[in-house]
Amino acid sequence: MDVILLQLLNGLDKGGAYALIALGLTLVFGTLGIVNFAHGVLFMLGAFCAVTFNKILQLGIEKPVADTGFGFTPPPEVMPYVKIWFGETWGDFIISSSVPLSILLTVPFMLLAGIVIERGLIRFFYKRTHAAQILVTFGLAIVLQEIVKHYYGANPIPQTAPDGFSGSVNIGAFLGISDTLVYPWWRLVYFGFAIIVISAVFAFLQFTTYGMVVRAGMNDRETVGLLGINIERRFTVVFGIAAVVAGLAGAMYTPTLPPDYRMGMDFLVLSFVVVVVGGMGSLSGAVLSGFLLGIMQSFTAVSSYALLVFPNASEEVRQGAFFKLLDFVDTWILFPGIDQIIIYLVAVFILLTLPRGLMGRAGVMED
Amino acid sequence: MLLQERKDLFLMAIFSFVVLSAPILFQPIGAGYPDLLQKFAIYGIFAIGFNILFGLTGYLSFGHAAFLGIGSYAAVWSFKLFTMNVVPAIFLSVIAAGLFAALIGFVSLRRSGIYFSILTLAFAQMSYSLAYSVLTPITNGETGLQVRALLKEGQTRGLLDADIRVIDSFFGVEEFGIPITNFFGLKMSGWEGFYFCAIILIIAFFISLKIFRSDFGLMLRAIKSNQNRLNYTGINTRPYLLVAFMISGMYAGLAGSLLAVTDPLAGAERMQWTASGEVVLMTILGGAGTLIGPLIGAGIIKYLEQIFSSINNYVLFTFFDFLPVELQVLVTKLTSLFVGEGWELTLGLMFMIVVVFLPGGVVEGINRIMGLFHKRKRKEDTTTNHKAQPAE
Numbered sequence: 001m002d003v004i005l006l007q008l009l010n011g012l013d014k015g016g017a018y019a020l021i022a023l024g025l026t027l028v029f030g031t032l033g034i035v036n037f038a039h040g041v042l043f044m045l046g047a048f049c050a051v052t053f054n055k056i057l058q059l060g061i062e063k064p065v066a067d068t069g070f071g072f073t074p075p076p077e078v079m080p081y082v083k084i085w086f087g088e089t090w091g092d093f094i095i096s097s098s099v100p101l102s103i104l105l106t107v108p109f110m111l112l113a114g115i116v117i118e119r120g121l122i123r124f125f126y127k128r129t130h131a132a133q134i135l136v137t138f139g140l141a142i143v144l145q146e147i148v149k150h151y152y153g154a155n156p157i158p159q160t161a162p163d164g165f166s167g168s169v170n171i172g173a174f175l176g177i178s179d180t181l182v183y184p185w186w187r188l189v190y191f192g193f194a195i196i197v198i199s200a201v202f203a204f205l206q207f208t209t210y211g212m213v214v215r216a217g218m219n220d221r222e223t224v225g226l227l228g229i230n231i232e233r234r235f236t237v238v239f240g241i242a243a244v245v246a247g248l249a250g251a252m253y254t255p256t257l258p259p260d261y262r263m264g265m266d267f268l269v270l271s272f273v274v275v276v277v278g279g280m281g282s283l284s285g286a287v288l289s290g291f292l293l294g295i296m297q298s299f300t301a302v303s304s305y306a307l308l309v310f311p312n313a314s315e316e317v318r319q320g321a322f323f324k325l326l327d328f329v330d331t332w333i334l335f336p337g338i339d340q341i342i343i344y345l346v347a348v349f350i351l352l353t354l355p356r357g358l359m360g361r362a363g364v365m366e367d
Numbered sequence: 368m369l370l371q372e373r374k375d376l377f378l379m380a381i382f383s384f385v386v387l388s389a390p391i392l393f394q395p396i397g398a399g400y401p402d403l404l405q406k407f408a409i410y411g412i413f414a415i416g417f418n419i420l421f422g423l424t425g426y427l428s429f430g431h432a433a434f435l436g437i438g439s440y441a442a443v444w445s446f447k448l449f450t451m452n453v454v455p456a457i458f459l460s461v462i463a464a465g466l467f468a469a470l471i472g473f474v475s476l477r478r479s480g481i482y483f484s485i486l487t488l489a490f491a492q493m494s495y496s497l498a499y500s501v502l503t504p505i506t507n508g509e510t511g512l513q514v515r516a517l518l519k520e521g522q523t524r525g526l527l528d529a530d531i532r533v534i535d536s537f538f539g540v541e542e543f544g545i546p547i548t549n550f551f552g553l554k555m556s557g558w559e560g561f562y563f564c565a566i567i568l569i570i571a572f573f574i575s576l577k578i579f580r581s582d583f584g585l586m587l588r589a590i591k592s593n594q595n596r597l598n599y600t601g602i603n604t605r606p607y608l609l610v611a612f613m614i615s616g617m618y619a620g621l622a623g624s625l626l627a628v629t630d631p632l633a634g635a636e637r638m639q640w641t642a643s644g645e646v647v648l649m650t651i652l653g654g655a656g657t658l659i660g661p662l663i664g665a666g667i668i669k670y671l672e673q674i675f676s677s678i679n680n681y682v683l684f685t686f687f688d689f690l691p692v693e694l695q696v697l698v699t700k701l702t703s704l705f706v707g708e709g710w711e712l713t714l715g716l717m718f719m720i721v722v723v724f725l726p727g728g729v730v731e732g733i734n735r736i737m738g739l740f741h742k743r744k745r746k747e748d749t750t751t752n753h754k755a756q757p758a759e
Contacts, residue, residue, distance in 0.1 A: 035481055124723065130481050131427045135651060136722040138644055142715030150709050269492055269640060276485050337500030344489040344496075351486055352477055 003308055005171075005181055007298045013187040013256070015294020016194030020249035021271040022278065022286040023198060024242035030218045030281040031235045034122055035130050037137040039246055040268025041144045045113060046106050046247025047259035048148055051157050053102035057082055057095050097162035099255055106251045107244055114243025118236045141265065149261040156258035161186035166255075186255045193252050197245060198287055204241075205283070214238055218281070273347040279360025289358055293343050301339035304330045375576060382572060382659075386565045390558070398670055401561040402629075406669045408564040409625045412571045414649040414661030416618020419578060420611050421647070422656035423587035429484045429643050430471070430491025434464040434616040436498065436638030438623025440505070443512045443633045447526065450534040451514075451546050453555060453563070457624045464620020465613050472612035476605055479594070491640055498635035511634035517542055548628050555628050564625055571618065572662070578614070579658055587611050591656075619646075648714070652721050654728030663729050668714065675710035 025039045060080035083091030094101065121140060125133050160166060165185040172181030205211035217224045217231040224231045250259070257263065274293055278285030302308055306326040310317050317323055350357060385392060386408070393399045398407075417431055438460035445456035475486040498506040506512055507527050517536070518529035535542075548555040550563055578584045586607050589597055597604050627633055636642075645668070653664025683699045683706065690698060705713045725732050 121719070121723075128726075131425070131484075132722055132726060134427065134429075134481075134484065135647065136719055138647075139715045139718030139722060142718065143712055146709050146712035146715060147704075150704055150712070265641070269488060272485055273489055276482065280481075335501055337496065340496035340500055341493045344493040347489050348474060348486060351482060352474065355478070355482075 003302075006183065007302060007308075008295060009171075009183050009187070009191070010301075011295030011298035012191050012291060013294070014297060015291035016191050017249055017253055017267065018271055018274045018294050019287045019290025020194055020197060021246055021267055022274040022290045023201060023283060024245040025271055025275050026278065026281060026283055026286040027201075027238055027242045027245075029275070030283070031214060031238045032118075032122065032126065034125060035133045035137070036122070037134050037268065038117070038141040038144065039137075039242070040264035040266070040271065041141040042110065042113070042243045042246040042264070043250040043253075043267055044148065044259065044261065044264030045144065046110055046250030047254050047263065048152060048250075049106040049109055049247060050099050050102040050159055050251040050254045051152065051259060053105045054095075054098040054159060056105075057098050057101075060084070093163070096160070099159055099252065100162060102251050103248060106247045110244045110247030111240045113247075114240035115236055117243070118239040122239065123232075123236075141268075145261050145264065152261065154261065156260040158258040159254035161189075161255035165189055184256075190252055190256065194249070197248055201241065201245060202283070210234065270343060273343055277347050277350045277357055279357030282357070282359040285357055285359030293346065296342055296346065297339050300334065300342045303334075303336070305334065306330055371580070375580065378658075379569075379573060379576065383569050386569055387562075389565070390561070396670070397674070401557050403669065403673050405561045405564050405625075405629050406673075407666045408561070408568040409622050409629070410646075410649065410665040410669055411662040412568055412625065413619055413622035413646050414653070414665040415571055415575045416615040416622070417646045418615075418650050418655060418657075418661040419575060419587075419618065420615035421650055422661070423579070423584060423591060424608060424611055425591035426476075426479065426608065426612075427484045427647070428475075428487040428612070428615075429640060429647070430487035430489075430494075431615070431619050431646050432638050432640065432642035433471070433491040433494040434468055434619035435623040435626070435642065435646075436494065436633065436635065437467050438464045438620030439627045439633035439637055440498075440512060440623075441620070442624035442627035443514060443631055444505075446514045446532075446548065446627070446631050447512075447530040448533060450532055451540075451548050452534075453548050453550050453624075453628045455534075456548075456628065457567075457621065460620045460624030460627075461617045462620075464623065465617040468613045468616025468620075469609065472609045472616070476608050476612060488640055488643070491638060491643055495635055495638040495640070498638060506633070506635060509635070511632055514545060514631040516545055548631055560629050563628070567621070567625065571621065572658075576658060583607065583610070648718050650728075652717070652728050654730030657728070657730040660728050660730040667729070671713065671717075672710060675706045675713055676708070678706040680707075 021039065021043050024042070025036060028034050028036050028039070058078065058080055060078045060083070062076040062078055080091060080095065082094050085091070086094060117140070121136065122133075125136055167185060168182045169185045169188065170182050171188075175181075205215055213224065213229055213231070214234050217229075217234060221231055250264075253259075270293075271290075274290045275286050277293065278287070278289035306323055309326060310323060354360075389404050389407070390399050390401075393404065398404065413431075413435060417428070421427055441460040441463040442453075442456040445459045449455055471487065471490045475483055475490065478486060499508055504527070512527070515528055515530050518524060518531055522529060532540075550559075553559050553563075555563055586602075586604075590604050590607065594604055623633075623637070626637070649664035649668050650661045651664070652667060653662065654660025680699060680703050683702055684695065687695045687698050687702075703709070705716075721728060727734075
C-alpha cells in the first residue's frame with residue numbers, strides 16, 4: 001500500500017512540473033494561436049533565475065587572507081552582504097532558502113522576458129503558418145539556450161532546498177499507515193506549490209474582469225476587438241503570465257533536478273505531448289493530463305506490479321488469478337525502460353482515438 | 368515538355384560537374400578536404416529526402432533523425448555480421464528505414480498539421496529512448512554500436528564486442544585490427560570515400576528531380592496547396608503521403624548508412640530530436656520545396672559548423688588587430704559568444720533571421736536578387752510565383 005502511495009506521490013511531483021509547463025503552453029495556444037517551441041526554454045530560464053539569485057545572495061566582501069608562507073594562498077573567504085545586513089543567523093537562513101526566495105527575481109524577470117519575446121518576435125507570427133511559428137521559436141530556443149550555456153557553463157548546477165525542507169518526511173507515520181512511507185520534503189512542497197500556481201492562474205482567468213476578457217478573446221477574438229478592447233495587449237500579458245508560470249515551475253524544480261542549459265528542451269517535448277493529450281486549447285485538460293502522465297510515468301517505473309500489490313505474498317495468493325494476471329503484465333508489458341516511452345505511447349494512442357485529446361475544445365487547432 | 372527535359376538535363380550536368388569538382392571548387396573557402404565534403408554530401412542527401420516530404424507536401428516531420436539513426440544501426444550491423452563491403456550495408460539500411468517509415472507514417476499520417484509534427488516527434492523520441500534503454504542488446508546503449516575485430520576461435524564474446532562477418536570470412540578476407548569499410552576492395556576513406564558519397568548524392572538528386580517532375584510529385588504539391596479539395600474530388604491522398612514519407616525516410620536511412628560508411632559507429636544521439644531540427648533548418652535555410660535549396664542549406668550549415676566551431680578567442684583577437692586595444696578586447700569578447708562552443712547560437716540566430724525575413728530560404732533570396740535585374744521583363748511572373756504557401 002505505501003509503495004503504491006509513494007509512486008503516486010512521485011507521479012504527482014513530476015506531474016506538477018508537466019502540468020505547469022503545459023498550462024503555459026496551452027494558454028499561449030489558446031490565446032495567441034502560437035505553437036511555442038521556446039516554452040521549455042522559459043522553464044529553464046526560471047531555473048537559472050534561482051541559480052542567479054543564489055549567486056547574488058552569496059555576493060559579499062572578501063575577507064583578507066593571511067599568507068601561509070608556503071607560497072600557497074587559500075581561496076579568499078567571502079562574507080556575504082546579507083549576513084552583514086541581517087546578522088549571522090538570519091543571513092544563513094536567507095541564503096539557505098534562496099530557492100523559494102528566488103521567486104522575487106523570477107516573477108518580474110520572466111514577466112519582462114515574456115513580454116519582450118512576444119512584442120519583439122512572436123507578434124510578427126500571428127498570421128504565419130504553424131510551421132513557421134515552430135521554426136522561429138525553435139531558433140529562439142537555441143539562442144536562449146546557448147546564451148545560458150555561455151554564462152553558466154554546460155554542467156548542471158545543483159541547488160539546495162531550504163534547511164527546514166531539505167530532508168525527508170515520514171508521511172506514513174503522519175497519516176498513521178506505516179513507518180516506511182518516507183518522502184523528500186521539497187517534492188511535497190513542489191506539489192503544493194504547483195497546485196497553488198495552477199489555482200491562481202485559473203482564479204485569475206475565472207474571477208477577474210481581465211481574465212474574463214481574455215477568455216472571451218480566446219473564444220472569439222474578433223468580436224472582442226469590435227467591442228473596442230485592445231485584445232492584443234491583453235494577450236501580450238497572457239504570454240507574460242505563461243512565461244512566469246513556466247519560470248516559477250523551473251525555479252522551484254531546481255532542488256529536485258540540478259539545472260543545466262538543456263533541461264528546457266527535454267521538458268518541452270514531454271509537455272507538448274501533455275498538451276496534445278489534454279487537448280489543444282483546454283487549460284483544465286493540460287493540467288489533468290500533466291498529472292495523469294506524471295503518475296503514469298512513475299507507475300511504469302516500478303519493476304514489478306505483483307510485488308507492488310502483494311509485497312509479501314503467501315503461496316496461496318501466488319496461485320490466485322489476480323496475482324497471475326499481474327505477473328503476466330510484469331513479464332510481457334512492463335519491460336525496463338517503458339517509463340521512458342509510456343508518455344509517447346499514450347500520446348499516439350490518444351491522438352489516434354480521440355483526435356481532440358481528453359478535453360479539447362472544438363475549433364482550436366483543428367485541421 | 369521537351370524544353371523542360373533539356374533544362375533538367377542541363378541542370379543535372381551542371382550539378383554533377385559541381386559535385387565532382389567540389390574538391391577544387393571549394394578549395395578557396397577552405398572546405399576542400401574529404402571529411403567536410405563528405406558531410407556536405409551526406410547531409411545533402413538527408414535534406415533532399417526531407418524536402419520530398421516537407422517541401423512537396425508541407426507535412427513538417429520533427430522525427431526524421433530516427434530514420435537516420437536506424438540507417439546507421441542497420442549499416443553497422445551489416446558490417447558486423449556480413450561484410451565490410453558497403454553495398455549490402457546501404458541496401459539493408461535503406462530497406463530498414465523504409466519499413467520503419469512505413470510503420471510510423473501509417474500511424475502519423477492519420478493526422479496533419481501540428482499534430483503530425485508532434486506524432487513524429489513522439490515516435491522519434493520513443494526510438495531514441497528505446498535505443499538507450501531496452502534495445503541495448505542491439506544498439507549497445509550509450510557506448511554506441513561499433514565495428515570490432517573478428518571473433519577468434521575459442522573466444523566467447525558477445526556479438527557487440529566481436530564481429531563474425533560471415534561473407535568476408537567465407538571469401539577469406541584477411542583482417543588486421545579493425546577493418547575499414549570498402550567498396551569491392553576500394554577503401555572508403557579519404558577521397559575515395561568522398562567520391563563514393565558524391566556519386567550517391569548525384570543519384571539521389573536525380574531521383575528527387577524525377578519525383579519533382581513526375582505526376583506523383585504533382586499530386587504531392589496538390590496535397591500541399593489544398594488537401595480538402597483533393598479529398599472532395601474523390602482522391603484518397605493518404606497513399607501518396609505514405610509513399611512520400613517512406614521515400615524521405617529511405618533517403619534518411621541512406622544518409623545514415625553513409626555516415627556509418629565513413630565512420631563505422633552508430634550512437635543513439637543521432638536520433639535525438641535536435642538532429643531532426645537540424646535537417647528542418649537545412650531545408651528551410653536553403654528553400655523548402657525547391658530542388659537545389661536543401662543541398663545549399665545542408666552545405667551552409669555544415670560549413671559554418673566547421674568554420675565557426677574551430678575559431679577560438681585567439682583567432683578572433685588577431686582578426687580584430689586593426690582596432691585600438693580596448694575596443695579589440697571588447698569586440699573579441701562580444702564575438703566570442705558566437706564562435707567556438709557557442710556556434711549554435713549563430714545557428715539559432717540564422718534560423719530566426721531566415722524564418723522572419725526570408726521564408727523561402729536562400730533560393731528565394733537568389734531569385735529576388737535575380738528579379739532585381741530582370742524586373743521589367745518578368746514583372747508578371749514573380750507576382751504569380753510567390754503565391755504558394757505551405758499547407759497546414
